[in-house]
Amino acid sequence: MPSPENPSAATEPAPTPAFGRTWRHDLAAPPPDLYGRPHADRFMRFLTRFGDAYAPAMGAPLLRRSPRRPPSRGRAPLVLAVTGHREIAEEVAELRLADPAGAALPAWQPGAHLRLTLPSGRERHYSLCGDPADRHEYRIAVRRIDGGGGGSLEVHRELHPGVRLTVRRPRNGFVFCAEPAVLLLAGGIGITPLLPMAREAARRGLDWHLVHAGRSAASMPYTAELLALDPARITLLAEGVPTGDQLLAKAAPGAAVYCCGPTPMLAAVQQALDASPAAALHFERFGAAPVRDGAPFTVRLADSGEELPVPADRSALDVLREARPGTPYSCHQGFCGTCQVRVVAGTPEHRDRRLTAGERAAGALLPCVSRAAAGETLVLEV
Template sequence: MTSSSTSPVYEAELILDSREFAAEGVLVLTLRHPLGEELPAWEPGAHIDVLLGPDLERQYSLCGDPADRHTWRIGVLREPDGRGGSAYVHTELARGDKVRVRGPRNNFALEPMPRYRFVAGGIGITPILPMLAAAEAAGAEWSLLYGGRSRESMAFQQELGAYGDRVTVAPQDETGLLDLGSVLDGLPEDTLVYCCGPGALLDAVEERCPGKALRVERFRPKEQETGPDSEFEVVLERTGKTVTVPVGVSVLDTVRAAGVEVLYSCAEGTCGTCETDVLEGTPDHRDSVLSDEERAAGETMLICVSRCQGSRLVLDL
């Protein structure tokens, strides 16, 4: 990953070209530029921020064809107990509406490898779908285990059907919990596992799969043990300011209160938008994005949730 908090980023108002249901509760939106201009290139695993209104930003994975530079496709699950974003998309957005977007960014990139095992749960199929096409085009050996509450709730089954028996669709009301051992036990060393879905599924996959072979993307913050907060100092190298981050206040909020504008979105440590280069000091990582290797390197941190293992950090802000 690279720092994105100060990098130039595409932001534009696109037109909602079409909306259709891909499954029960899953709405698929296709977006295009109002003047027909090309959209930024993206690779499988990328997501965009959808700016629905003040304090209503959500991240959705791109699930179309990266070769199509004129449209972006996202899938949105209606979540009755959500925070309002999916309800707005399902009930307020109509064909022809303008939709402000930002991105794309990719914290879940498909790395070159001879073999892949893909595991998706529910709406977690969205970032996986273009990965399958990329793996196929690269001549890799791969399979997908795809679970959901019921067959009716599982999107893109017609597209997945083109891959034959390499795709296993396993609705919970028909087959029970996913048989993870059937796809994760005894993996060859030249295999990467990509998993996206509910937290419980990701936790179960992480228990079975060695960290170096596993790539996951979370829609919700991962539960993790953290020590007590303490106050610390942050030096903003480029702006020449030094701020004190109090107990219970994030680095992000402290920096913004000091008048320094940085990009952010989820404020939960799941989207990677606020990732910032660390020039000095040791971060106390509390995000759900960075890998174990990236955490150990300590070269970047997500300033919306992470803190300091010590009394001072110097950030490239």
């Protein structure tokens, strides 16, 4: 959705090859804390740190971790082996991953994703689409994007059974809250995080419906698996570009909508939400969100002195990657930290939701989302 390289619901442009993760509730910006206040909740931060420090010693978790908080830095990543690789739809490969020694895997919940380090060193996020009850195998699905950043091509061509990968433990930025009535909207490969949600909704006996849109029936993965849950609760849209009204037509009064798909699909759903019976919208985005309230500024590379103009409507990361194609990246949304650089001089505008105040003060910057004021020059160590 993770990442995760993905198509649009009806056409296949070359989107940013990452699975970005954002959350919206009633079309508002994601709240910094539990209560939507503009600053982080210091008391809740203290409680979380207290629980992280003392729960292991007590032998049981005293406090539940926020699903949006990065995992503890002391937790080692997993080394998993590819146990299965098969094509499940046009240009879509399914991978199965397991511990080489057969040990049980860390638990996860619907909406969670994995961060894979590919053999090339690229890092990519992919949503888990298997059964959370299966602790011996993870399942992901990746659509091939020929004009992307190379991650999906590497998955399709090189990740065959026997290959071992370093994998970060499951994280969840798209939490399924299991409201009494839910509508699940998937565009193309966006079905991956929603399939476990549909399975969980069916298990709990919720009032649910899932709509899956794609450019063709052959390009839409997991159709048979969805219909096996309950064909009366599944709508497949394989022709044309659906409107927001069409996508929300199955929303029950007061339903929570979970949407994963390309930007045009999300925009259509947002625009149609107020006129629908639905009450809330949670979504996961393919790639980077459009730059808003941006101003042109300049990035200067500390090692060479080269100056790179950053337009108001583009990210510093995009500009950096044009100059230095090997610049690492993954989510394009300011949550994974893969693209982190150091500010040597200049005053940045931090727009990420990952770096701490201390990290920012030490010069850390995530150029995928963070910027600078008009006319400012940021000197960066890349």
